[in-house]
Amino acid sequence: MVNDSTYWTTEISPTTFAKGLGLKELWQKKYLIWLFIKRDITVQFKQTIFGMGWYFISPLFSMFMYIIVFGRIAGIPTDDIPQPVFYLSGICLWEYFSECLTAVAGTFQSNAGLFGKVYFPRLVSPVSVVISKMFRFSLQLGTFVMVYLLFVFKGVHLQPTWYLCLFPVLILMIQCLALGLGLIVSSLTTKYRDLTNFFGVFVSLWMYATPIVYPLSYVTNPTLHKIMLFNPMTAIIETFKYGAYGAGQFSWTDLGYSAVIIFILLFIGISMFNRKQKFFIDTI
Secondary structure, three states: OOOOOOOOOOOOOOOOHHHHOOHHHHHHOHHHHHHHHHHHHHHHOOOOOOOOHHHHHHHHHHHHHHHHHHHHHOOOOOOOOOHHHHHHHHHHHHHHHHHHHHHHHOHHHHOHHHHOOOOOOOOHHHHHHHHHHHHHHHHHHHHHHHHHHHHHHOOOOOOOOHHHHHHHHHHHHHHHHHHHHHHHHHHHHOOOOOHHHHHHHHHHHHHHOOOOOOOHHHOOOHHHHHHHHOOHHHHHHHHHHHHHHOOOOOOHHHHHHHHHHHHHHHHHHHHHHHHHOOOHHHHO
């Protein structure tokens, strides 16, 4: 007869979708995500002169460079939108995406010492990075809003649309894309270190394949136009621009395509990451 005080130390249950990807364990350790977020934000301001000021300086500096190079020298149009507003709208989203992607891609290398000492769900690190980068993104987005309102007060006609309500969805898509692709790269670079150099070049070139410094309408070649739509970031950037000031191109089909591609990459990335983490210490 089993005593009522008997308790089980191990429970064997069927593998569910969330359990198989490690999502259930990640949710159970969500307090660790918060600790990692606090660590990431605190470390960014240590031994800096301007502190948070760099978050405002960076997009403004990029904006002025784009105005000079692409606006004045190259003469690329901006769909009749003031150049500072046009460039900042793309800079804010792209910098957030590229920073998350680069940080997630370096998860194994940057946390090698910690991963080798204690066990916790390894997905905690990349997920916390994506969330902590939101702090910087919110400040840069505030810069865009201030510049936007400045031109509105000057009498410039900017016509936001209700598609701006999709903004939270667009941010979630950016986070999932950076997380999924970053986990794939992180899993590959643990064994093939030289892929890190290629990845840096790839991210730089990817920006120019995305309508950041030029509008999608500027690409008049039908074949090239279709090729650019295969880039999942294209629909995200164009949707935000269309919602913010009524210029650009919006399509539910293009946005839906981006969502499907992002989901596939996220699923592949988490699966690869979970398999690779078992042998990470031996490989690194």
